[in-house]
Amino acid sequence: MSESARVFVSGNEAVALGVRLARPHVVAAYPITPQTVVVERLSDMVADGSLKTEYLHVESEHSALSACMGASVLGARTFTATSSQGLLYMAECLHYASGGRMPIVMMNANRSLALPWNIYNDQRDSLSLLDSGWLQVYVEDAQEALDMIIQGYAIAENPAVMTPIMVNLDGFVLTHTYELVDVPTAQSVDRFLPPYQTTNKLDLGAPKNMGFTATPADYTEFKYQQHRALLDSARVIEQTDEAYASAFGRSYGGLVQSYQAEDAELILVTLGSVNGTARVVVDGLRAEGRKVGLVRLRFLRPFPARELVALTRHARAVGVLEKNVSMGYEGTVFTHVNSAYSAETSAPHVLNFVAGLGGRDISRQDIISMFDQLASVDPTSERVRFVNLKLQII
Amino acid sequence: MSIDTKKAFGARDLSDREFFYGHKACAGCGGSVAVRLALKVLGERTFTVVPAGCMSAVGFIFPQLAFTSNAIISTFAGTASMLSGVSAAIRALGIKDAHAVGFAGDGATADIGIQALSGAIDRRDKIIYICYDNEAYMNTGVQKSGLTPLGARTTTTPATGGGSAARKKDMFEIVAAHGIDYAATASVGYVQDYINKVNKARTIEGTSYIHVLAPCPTGWGTEPDESIEIAKEAVDCGLWYLAEFENSDYRLNRKPKEFAPLEPFLKRQGRYRHLSASDIETIARYRDEKWRRIRRWDSQLNQDTHQDAPLASS
Numbered sequence: 001m002s003e004s005a006r007v008f009v010s011g012n013e014a015v016a017l018g019v020r021l022a023r024p025h026v027v028a029a030y031p032i033t034p035q036t037v038v039v040e041r042l043s044d045m046v047a048d049g050s051l052k053t054e055y056l057h058v059e060s061e062h063s064a065l066s067a068c069m070g071a072s073v074l075g076a077r078t079f080t081a082t083s084s085q086g087l088l089y090m091a092e093c094l095h096y097a098s099g100g101r102m103p104i105v106m107m108n109a110n111r112s113l114a115l116p117w118n119i120y121n122d123q124r125d126s127l128s129l130l131d132s133g134w135l136q137v138y139v140e141d142a143q144e145a146l147d148m149i150i151q152g153y154a155i156a157e158n159p160a161v162m163t164p165i166m167v168n169l170d171g172f173v174l175t176h177t178y179e180l181v182d183v184p185t186a187q188s189v190d191r192f193l194p195p196y197q198t199t200n201k202l203d204l205g206a207p208k209n210m211g212f213t214a215t216p217a218d219y220t221e222f223k224y225q226q227h228r229a230l231l232d233s234a235r236v237i238e239q240t241d242e243a244y245a246s247a248f249g250r251s252y253g254g255l256v257q258s259y260q261a262e263d264a265e266l267i268l269v270t271l272g273s274v275n276g277t278a279r280v281v282v283d284g285l286r287a288e289g290r291k292v293g294l295v296r297l298r299f300l301r302p303f304p305a306r307e308l309v310a311l312t313r314h315a316r317a318v319g320v321l322e323k324n325v326s327m328g329y330e331g332t333v334f335t336h337v338n339s340a341y342s343a344e345t346s347a348p349h350v351l352n353f354v355a356g357l358g359g360r361d362i363s364r365q366d367i368i369s370m371f372d373q374l375a376s377v378d379p380t381s382e383r384v385r386f387v388n389l390k391l392q393i394i
Numbered sequence: 395m396s397i398d399t400k401k402a403f404g405a406r407d408l409s410d411r412e413f414f415y416g417h418k419a420c421a422g423c424g425g426s427v428a429v430r431l432a433l434k435v436l437g438e439r440t441f442t443v444v445p446a447g448c449m450s451a452v453g454f455i456f457p458q459l460a461f462t463s464n465a466i467i468s469t470f471a472g473t474a475s476m477l478s479g480v481s482a483a484i485r486a487l488g489i490k491d492a493h494a495v496g497f498a499g500d501g502a503t504a505d506i507g508i509q510a511l512s513g514a515i516d517r518r519d520k521i522i523y524i525c526y527d528n529e530a531y532m533n534t535g536v537q538k539s540g541l542t543p544l545g546a547r548t549t550t551t552p553a554t555g556g557g558s559a560a561r562k563k564d565m566f567e568i569v570a571a572h573g574i575d576y577a578a579t580a581s582v583g584y585v586q587d588y589i590n591k592v593n594k595a596r597t598i599e600g601t602s603y604i605h606v607l608a609p610c611p612t613g614w615g616t617e618p619d620e621s622i623e624i625a626k627e628a629v630d631c632g633l634w635y636l637a638e639f640e641n642s643d644y645r646l647n648r649k650p651k652e653f654a655p656l657e658p659f660l661k662r663q664g665r666y667r668h669l670s671a672s673d674i675e676t677i678a679r680y681r682d683e684k685w686r687r688i689r690r691w692d693s694q695l696n697q698d699t700h701q702d703a704p705l706a707s708s
């Protein structure tokens with residue numbers, strides 16, 4: 001295992017440190033709360049010479065990703081970061097980058113969407129773009145943020161994947177919280193992450209036309225290859241996690257991470273930083289003898305359906321806690337979980353907990369209440385439950 | 395004046411190679427002439443970005459790909475921003491003697507892509523941005539753009555309503571107002587002037603912008619073999635002009651003593667056929683107004699007429 005430095009930094013700063021270690025050729029970004037610190041730290045690093053990159057201060061998020069695409073197709077390693085309105089502003093480019101098989105790494109600070117305006121955390125921004133062809137990982141803490149920026153390049157640039165990756169951090173909760181983070185040495189990261197090599201690029205020695213039009217005769221095949229690459233990325237994600245563990249001593253278990261789930265009767269499925277609070281709750285309830293556990297979905301693309309079912313099929317009831325709702329139906333993660341169970345002959349009872357919208361706190365008591373609701377689940381009652389809904393003010 | 399117009403780029407200097415070949419543009423397409431000629435000036439060490447629009451629609455249909463040098467389609471709004479990324483990668487990867495050139499339509503440039511273009515100029519990214527101006531959204535079936543001229547019929551400004559009521563943004567002045575490193579207007583009707591300007595742009599350390607008038611027989615209602623002549627006539631009758639901007643100075647490359655008559659120029663194009671005599675008078679009035687401005691900023695003329703007047707106060 002290699003040496004490293006321990007620093008006390010915020011999630012945003014951990015991302016910037018990870019980016020510096022990954023040595024991107026080109027960074028293009030546009031500021032938006034709560035991602036701004038990433039943009040600022042990277043600017044500092046360029047100014048003090050510790051990050052050698054072409055840093056483009058672009059005039060919009062559409063341009064940020066568009067510039068990354070222009071650089072990526074020449075074989076450059078690229079980075080951008082955004083959040084919320086900015087993510088939606090670049091929506092067209094998200095599909096473009098994945099369709100063009102450009103292995104861009106982007107940090108997204110999960111934040112609510114206007115209207116009403118709100119700068120605080122939920123996950124409706126990235127979840128609304130699950131279909132954009134990007135890999136999506138949701139990290140739990142600043143350490144995982146740094147690690148997944150570095151791993152993100154290894155995964156995205158893998159020839160079997162060649163797909164951009166979005167590294168999601170809960171806005172403020174993670175981006176602005178300070179933690180002790182292990183920062184690997186540049187040499188050890190260089191060994192783990194060699195420079196980006198590809199023949200799928202615009203090349204003066206071997207000229208190409210890229211980003212073309214495909215007619216109905218070929219379009220499906222391009223999309224199928226992309227679909228396959230995302231499915232195949234599951235294996236690459238696991239291998240990368242293992243390689244990272246042997247290089248740096250930290251493993252996250254691949255697509256999902258479970259906690260006390262093996263013998264649990266009640267399992268809560270989580271996404272992102274709330275898992276930290278939920279773990280404390282599980283410890284408390286376990287001390288009282290209650291068989292509860294957690295499964296954290298690290299990746300939503302590719303979706304770990306098989307892993308999720310294997311980890312939860314024995315439970316009596318499963319709750320899906322998400323900071324999101326697809327209005328007019330249910331939580332998007334909930335839909336995914338149900339779809340994973342649909343191939344099974346028997347499945348646990350499922351409840352959807354919609355919580356934390358627009359930054360509303362999710363307390364330990366809220367999570368205890370979720371387990372209580374799972375314990376007494378009645379198949380005829382409402383499955384989609386808004387946590388702490390203040391009906392009196394509506 | 396540092397603009398060197400004496401060093402002409404002759405036909406013999408043009409590459410024999412074809413870099414835009416086998417595309418599906420309509421016969422007589424001015425845009426495809428602009429792309430073909432510019433790539434012959436820039437040569438094979440070129441990365442081309444073309445946004446959604448006619449040139450990408452006719453050039454990039456898999457597996458029939460018409461660029462023999464490196465090329466990519468960008469999003470409709472993303473010509474300049476993708477070029478900025480290409481240019482940044484050229485620097486970061488240490489690629490020597492390479493050009494990043496974009497060919498964008500008038501809509502891609504003056505409307506949806508103006509923000510990215512403005513940003514690239516502001517950063518002085520080393521890119522060559524060429525707007526081929528066919529004065530409407532041709533690829534989607536001839537709808538009005540911000541560069542559709544007064545009176546022109548499009549499918550969204552029908553003749554029954556008098557054609558376009560807007561007067562055409564002046565992109566040349568807009569980019570010049572950024573303090574761009576090099577900007578020029580051109581016309582495929584004045585080929586030598588156009589290729590000189592592309593040749594000039596390749597030497598610029600910073601952003602260059604060339605706005606080339608490029609007739610579209612399909613959208614303008616003209617015959618394919620008239621395109622070059624019409625592009626020339628547009629300049630001669632004063633509805634278009636040939637100019638450059640460099641080091642904060644404007645320069646007119648062609649100073650018409652008197653304008654060729656407007657009416658025959660307009661009436662030979664289907665898009666103007668509905669115009670009345672008074673409509674044409676209005677167009678002439680706006681043209682003259684525009685030329686009063688052009689003559690004011692043309693520094694050469696300035697020096698001729700008001701010896702000591704500084705540019706800014708003229």
Ligand SMILES: Cc1ncc(C[n+]2csc(CCOP(=O)(O)OP(=O)(O)O)c2C)c(N)n1
Nearest residue numbers: 446447448470499500501502530531532533
């Ligand atoms: C974001 C977006 N909006 C609209 C379109 C549809 N569209 C494609 S090309 C085009 C018109 C292009 O016009 P212009 O830039 O003038 O180029 P031309 O087709 O005339 O060569 C439009 C509206 C698109 N591709 N993307």
Ligand code: SF4
Nearest residue numbers: 419420423448610612
């Ligand atoms: S419609 Fe006009 S601009 Fe488009 S290819 Fe045809 S002639 Fe060229």
